[in-house]
Amino acid sequence: MDNEINYSSKKQESTLSLLPKTTQKNMEKTDQIKYLKAEYNKAIVKLLQERIEKLTTKEIKKLTTKDIKKIKPKEIPWFISRQIHAFTKKQLVTFNTEQIVQFTTLQIRSFQLLQIQFFKPEQIVAFTKTQIQAFWPWQVPAFTFIQIQVLTLEQITAFTCEQIKYFTKKQIRSFRLSQIQVLTPTQIQALKPNQIQALIDCQIQALKPEQIQAFLPWQISALTAAQIKALTEQQKKALTIDQIKAFTLIQTQALRKEEISYFTTKLVTKINEINLYNQATTNKCHLNQPKI
Structure with a gap:
C-alpha cells in the first residue's frame, strides 16, 4: 500500500517536473494561497465565536434588529444559555426562518416561558421535528392558542408522550380537527383524563375509528x-x-336503547366465542391424553 502511495506521489512529481518552472511556481503559490485562506477563515470563525460567547447579557439586550438580521445562521449555535435568556421580544421576532432552524436543543431549552410566546406564527412553523422534541415538557404550556393552531401536522406528530401530558385543557381545545386526526396511538394513550374531557364534540367526532x-x-x-x-x-x-366493558353507569345511561342492545350483543357474542374456544381447547386436551 505504501509503495502504491509513493509511486503515485513520485508520478505526480515527475509530471510536475515536465511543466515549465514558472508554471510549477505558480501552482505552488496557488496551493499556498488556498491553504492560507483556509487557515485565515478558520481563525476568523474562531475569533467570531469567542467574541459572541463573551457578550454580556447587557450587550445582548443592546443588539438592534439590524444586528440580529446580520447574524449568519451558522453563528446561531454559538450563543450560550445566559445570552438566550437575555433576548427581548423585539429581538426574538426579528429572527428569520433560516436562523430559527439553527437553534440547538440546549438553546431551545434555555428559552423562558414568556420568550416562547413572543415567537410569531411564521417562526413557529419553521421549527423542525427535532426542535419540537427539544422543548422541555414544562415549556409546552407556554405555547399560545395561535401558535398551536399554526403547528403543521408533521410538528404535531413530533410531540413526545411526555410533552403531550403537559398540554393544558385550553390548549387541547385549540387543536384544529386536522391536527386531532394525526395524533398517533402512543400520543392518544398519553392523554390524561382531564385532557380527554377537554375535547369538544367536533374534536371527538374528528377522531378516526383506529384512533378510538x-x-x-x-x-x-x-x-x-x-x-x-x-x-x-x-x-x-x-x-x-x-373499552365497552370499561363503560361507567353514567356513560351507559347516555346511550340510546338500541346502542345498549348493540353493545350487549357484541359482548355476548364475544363471550360465546371465548367459551367455544375454551371448550374446543379442553376437548383437544382430552383427546391428546394417553390411554392407560
Whole structure:
C-alpha cells in the first residue's frame, strides 16, 4: 500500500517536473494561497465565536434588529444559555426562518416561558421535528392558542408522550380537527383524563375509528356522558370489547336503547366465542391424553 502511495506521489512529481518552472511556481503559490485562506477563515470563525460567547447579557439586550438580521445562521449555535435568556421580544421576532432552524436543543431549552410566546406564527412553523422534541415538557404550556393552531401536522406528530401530558385543557381545545386526526396511538394513550374531557364534540367526532380503538379502557371511562353521546355510529362500532366493558353507569345511561342492545350483543357474542374456544381447547386436551 505504501509503495502504491509513493509511486503515485513520485508520478505526480515527475509530471510536475515536465511543466515549465514558472508554471510549477505558480501552482505552488496557488496551493499556498488556498491553504492560507483556509487557515485565515478558520481563525476568523474562531475569533467570531469567542467574541459572541463573551457578550454580556447587557450587550445582548443592546443588539438592534439590524444586528440580529446580520447574524449568519451558522453563528446561531454559538450563543450560550445566559445570552438566550437575555433576548427581548423585539429581538426574538426579528429572527428569520433560516436562523430559527439553527437553534440547538440546549438553546431551545434555555428559552423562558414568556420568550416562547413572543415567537410569531411564521417562526413557529419553521421549527423542525427535532426542535419540537427539544422543548422541555414544562415549556409546552407556554405555547399560545395561535401558535398551536399554526403547528403543521408533521410538528404535531413530533410531540413526545411526555410533552403531550403537559398540554393544558385550553390548549387541547385549540387543536384544529386536522391536527386531532394525526395524533398517533402512543400520543392518544398519553392523554390524561382531564385532557380527554377537554375535547369538544367536533374534536371527538374528528377522531378516526383506529384512533378510538387506541384509547385505553381507563381513558374510555374518563369520557363524559356528553362525549359518549357525541360519538358517531362508526366510532361506537369501532369500540373494542375491553373499552365497552370499561363503560361507567353514567356513560351507559347516555346511550340510546338500541346502542345498549348493540353493545350487549357484541359482548355476548364475544363471550360465546371465548367459551367455544375454551371448550374446543379442553376437548383437544382430552383427546391428546394417553390411554392407560
